[in-house]
Amino acid sequence: MKTILIVDDEQSIRESLKGILQDEGFRTLFAPNGEEGLNLVKEDNPDLVLLDIWMPGMDGLETLQRIREGHPEQLVIMMSGHGTIETAVKATKLGAYDFIEKPLSLEKVLLGVQNAMKIGQLVEENRSLRARLAKDYEMIGDSPAIRHLKEQISIAAPTSGWVLITGENGTGKELVARAIHHQSHRREKPFIEVNCAAIPEELIESELFGHEKGAFTGATAQRKGKFDQAHEGTLFLDEIGDMSLKTQAKVLRILQERKFERVGGHRTIEVDVRVIAATNKDLDEEIRTGNFREDLYYRLNVLPFHVPPLRHRIEDIPKLTHHFLEFFCSKESRETKSLTAEALDAMVSYSWPGNVRELKNIIERLAIMTPETIISERNLPVAITGRRQGAKGQGTPSAGQTFTFREAREEFEKDFLIQKLEENDWNVSRTAEAIEIERSNLHRKIKSFGIELKK
The missing domain is CATH 1.10.8.60 (Helicase, Ruva Protein; domain 3)
Incomplete structure (x- = not known):
């Protein structure tokens, strides 16, 4: 049963509201002044407070301010028989959900209460969802490498420095990015993710910066880009090593100037975002080969993080x-x-x-x-058990065996292919796509290794 606290110095008002709200299935609490109202808020944590503005001693606005200081998420509806627009605006700025004028209308009171309860339910659902998401993205592990990584995150997260996360595929770079956001001062703002490798080159600018209506064929309406969406929050640029040099130049400009124009537009839009980038590539090598801008690398690499592979x-x-x-x-x-x-x-x-x-x-x-x-x-899977059998002397080299580098490489390649085929239900086409080789080439390897395809 939902609880509503009524804080009003007039007993007739308290009694009237008690009858209305109890008929609607609410539990009611009462206080004749602000001091007693504050005590009941602390003791009973009501779902909603109906608070009169004009009361002797501590008035409603001061009571509201004290409530918000100790219980910032408490829902409060203000009531007043001498209300002005100025008073209503002040109450709203202090955090009141609604403002109802006296004499009280039954319909207005019930409508305000119902709407406030819906907001309270949404806040609770949002809190629960955030907690569930935080658990889903929890970094699991107590190894020295992970403990060190968590310590570095706790130090860097509350700052505004840009972050570059490196590590092999599948190590959990996104988890690190989310942990940094969750522990930062921007945690209540959006976390927007962009997979730079998954977006076609011709669409990446529109995806990042948005576009104006008519900017290109198919642009039937204005669209906000990821930088817009991440305003005051965090933008996670995953696989940034796959971004084209042209787009890198535009991203660098945004990072330097904190403003941009949408595709097909001329209006300058200012943004406040914290950028976290991640890559599985060696960016030093990419810079040497001319595939990545050195100035962008130094701009991003303020706070470097490396996620260790599972074998470490x-x-x-x-x-x-x-x-x-x-x-x-x-x-x-x-x-x-x-x-x-x-x-x-x-x-x-x-x-x-x-x-x-x-x-x-x-x-x-x-x-x-x-x-x-x-x-x-x-x-x-046989890839795991076969590796263990090899360690006992049944395939891969053990202490007493002599394997050439070529033989050891072939044994590893065979185990790897068996594992990937199993993961893709022995579908050759899907496996070839997953490990990024030609289907015909995979067939040749399967035949040369003598791998029997399971149906």
Whole structure:
């Protein structure tokens, strides 16, 4: 049952509101002055406060100010029989949700209460959603590398410095970007993500800067770009190493001047954004080959972060495995499952070329496709168990074996292809697209390695 606190020095008003609100199913509390009202707000945390402005002692505006200082999200509707526009504006600036004039109208009171309750519900849902998203993007791990990364994030996040995150594919660069935003002073503002590699070259400018109506064929209306959308928040430019030199020059100008024009427009728009960029490429090498602007690199690389690959933080694999298994069993309405010690040892022994993303995908498959509640080593993909068997002397080199570099490379390549084929349900076309080689070339490798395709 929702609770409404009525703060008014007139007993007749309190009694009238009590009857109206209790008939509508609300629990009511009462206070004849601001001091008692403040105490009830602290003790009972009501869903809504109906607060009179003109009261002896502490008036309504001072009471409102004190409420907002201690309970900034408390919903308050002001009431007054001597209201002026100036008073209403002042109450709104202090944080009042609404202003109702006396004598009170039954319809106006109920409408104001219902609308305020809807706002309260939206605020609560938003808070719950933010908490759930924060959990979904939580950085899991206690290894020295991850502890150091978390410490660096806590130091850098509250500042306004631009950030450059490097690391292999699948290591969790987006998680680092979101953690920085979540711990920054911009956390209540938008976090806007742009995958620079996924947007066609001819559309990237429109995507970043927006466009005016008629700027090009198909531009039937004005559209805000990502920089606009991220105003006062954070803009995450993922895979920035894949951005063209032409677009890099425009991004550099925005970072320097903090203003831009939309495609096809002439009006200058000023923005306040914190830019976080990420890449899996070696930007020093990209600069040497002429594919990345050196001035943009130095502009972005104010606060550098490097996300370690999973093979450099194997202590985190058991915790990550448990976390993902619990998550996917819950998500897919499966009975809670666990791994045997042998299966977990196999997971730890594997090199994880696809990093945390690969681990997450495999755990999702195991959670869905394993009928038993205990996941054993035989349930794991052959790429993982084969690697362990090789360590015991059944394939890949062990201490007593001599392999040439070519043989070792071929053995690794075979294991990698088997793993990727499994991930794509043995579909050759999808696998070729995923690992970015020609389908015919993949067929030749499958045949040369003697890999038997499963149906």
